[in-house]
Amino acid sequence: MRLRIFLFGAVIALALVSPSALGAQSPIVVKSQTLDMNFPRAMRFTIQAESSAPLQELRLTVWQHGVALGSRFTPPFTPAKNVRATFEWDFQSFSSGxxxxxxxxxEYTWHLVDAxxxxxxxxxxSYIVSDPTQKWSVLSNDDLRVSWYVGDAAFGAAVFERAILxxxxxxxxxxxxxxxxLQVFIYADKQDFxxxxxxxxxxxxxxxxxxEYGVIMINFAPDNLDWGLRATSHELSHAILHAKIRGTIGELSIPHWLDEGLAVYNETNDHAPDAQFEEAFQPAVRHNxxxxxxxxxxxxxxxxxxxxLAYGQSFSVVKFMIEEYGKEKFAALLDIYEKGSSPDEGLTAVYGMDQDELENAWRKKIGAPPREFSSARLPTLAPRPTYEFSSPLETVTVAVPQATSTPEATRAALLATPPPASAIPAQAPQIPVSGLCGGVLMLSGIVAFTLRRPKNQIPRNTNQH
Ligand SMILES: [Zn+2]
Incomplete structure (x- = not known):
């Protein structure tokens, strides 16, 4: 595939609109229309318009790619023949964007009505949300775009090639x-991130x-490349799996252990175990x-x-499923989950085993004694997630889902700096919790693939693997 590498710096999205191009049939004339990008704070939509009669109504509609519904805003302005109005979409505020x-x-459009x-x-x-705070290097093809701002071309190429594989x-x-x-943004500096x-x-x-947006943001520097390659691949696997199995039913079908196990399995070209997880997994096998x-x-x-241990175990089970029964069956299982089968229904249909039976087949393979299963199912660790539906466009002012993922440490953070004593920030919004990587799922919303980082890990920069 043809690769393109280039630099781009601060980007201000600016669309100057020719008055003649707009409103040729209407006495309403748009003098200018701009969008200023000021990530990570806000993006500002501004319009200047005039008409033969006072402009009385001014409405902005924004359709964010990846979100089913548009958002409507009515910025304040004083009715007049010449008006100027601004709406500031605040990236940091739930209530205004x-x-x-x-x-x-x-994409966005303005709706104007005069007296x-x-x-x-x-x-x-159209617009693109860009981060103009860094001078990004970019490597991209039709499937993937990797952006970084610290590190040479070889660094970016290494991440790009691993992600492509x-x-x-x-x-x-x-x-x-x-x-x-998919897009990957590598922030070398923790504060920038x-x-x-x-x-x-x-x-x-x-x-x-x-x-929902096909975006992965990740924090690692070139001196931590090995970890970064694993973490990027891991997150990319989650993003791709959930892009396939998206929707109200399919997302619930994938057992969390399968989602995580596949992500760990796909961290390296040879699907080698992650040494960190093996440290927990191997003793657990020995001690049953x-x-x-x-x-x-x-x-x-x-x-x-x-x-x-859960990561190491999930990796081992997925490896067993793929290497013992073949990739075709695993692919068939994902197809069934895409249609909304429950975890056990899907497994039984494709493998002829439910989760308990699969577990014992796997335990036999790794030399662990079989587990006794009672007729009463083992409890799961969390209830099923709940969904929050947005209102139809006609009745809503703001329909874009908010950034509501529960901020827990990601797999990518397993070797990052230690977590604070409190797992959740005090001001974190109340949101439904899903089984997806311990994060949060909202319909047409944002998922953070997360897991609390083990407390006993060494800070990332001193622990590479
Ligand atoms: Zn994960």
Missing amino acids: GYLPPGTRG AGNVLDTPRT AREFLAKDLGIENVDA FESLPPFSAEWTGGRTFP ALIPLRSMQLRFPDDSGQAQ
Whole structure:
């Protein structure tokens, strides 16, 4: 594939509109229309217009790509023949726009009405949310765009190539194709990274994935490349899997252990185990202290050691499924989950085993004694997530979902700086919790693939693997 590498700096999205191009049929004339990008703070929509009669109504509609519904805003202005109005979409405020990650795009239009009843709707104008605070280097093809601002071309190329291979494994081996292009933004500096994240992001967060937008934001520097390659591949796997299995039913079908296990399995070209997780997994095998698979269906344990074990175990189970029964079956399972089968229904249909039976087949393979299963199912760790539906466009002022993911540490943060004593920031908004990577799912919203970072990990910069 043809690769393009280039630099671009501060970007101000500016659309000057020729008056003759707009409103040729209407006495309403748009003198100018601009969008100023000031990420991570805000983007400002401004319009200047005039008409033969006083302009009385002015409305901005924004369609954010990846969000089903548009958002309408009516900025204040004084009715007059010449008007100027501004709406500031605040990335840090839930009530006036809300967070959007860099790389996302959308379209907007202004609706104007004057006192004589004349109406003008401006043509849809596209925009891209960009982060002009850094001088980004970019490497991209049709499937992937990697942006970084510290590190040479070889650094970016290494991340790009690993991410492409991770994507190709999912596409060619597991049949997850027709996924929209993904964007990866690598923030070398922790402060830069946090200033670019949504409000209430926990300080131990190491990466954030927004599958609705196909954007991954990740924090690592070139001197931590090995970790960064694993973490980027891991988050990319989540993003692609959830791009395939998107929707109200499918998202619930994927057992959490399968989602995480596949992400760990796809961290390297040779699907080698993650040394950090093996440290928890191997002793648990020896001491018959493995976690029941069913109890990891919706989320992982909060305890740091148990969480590491959960990752190692999930990796081992997914490896067993793919390498013992073949990629085709695993691909078939994902297809069934895409249609909304429950975790056990899907497994039984494709593998002839439910989660308990699969667990014992796997335990036999790794030399662990079988688990006794009672007729009463083991409880799962969390209830199913709830959804919050947006109102129809006609009745809503702001329909864009807010950046509401619970900020927990991501897999990407497992080797990042230690978490604070309190897991959730005091001001974190109340939101539904899903089983997706311990994060949060809102319909047409944003998912953070997260897990609390184990407490006993060494700070990232001194622990590479
Ligand atoms: Zn994960």
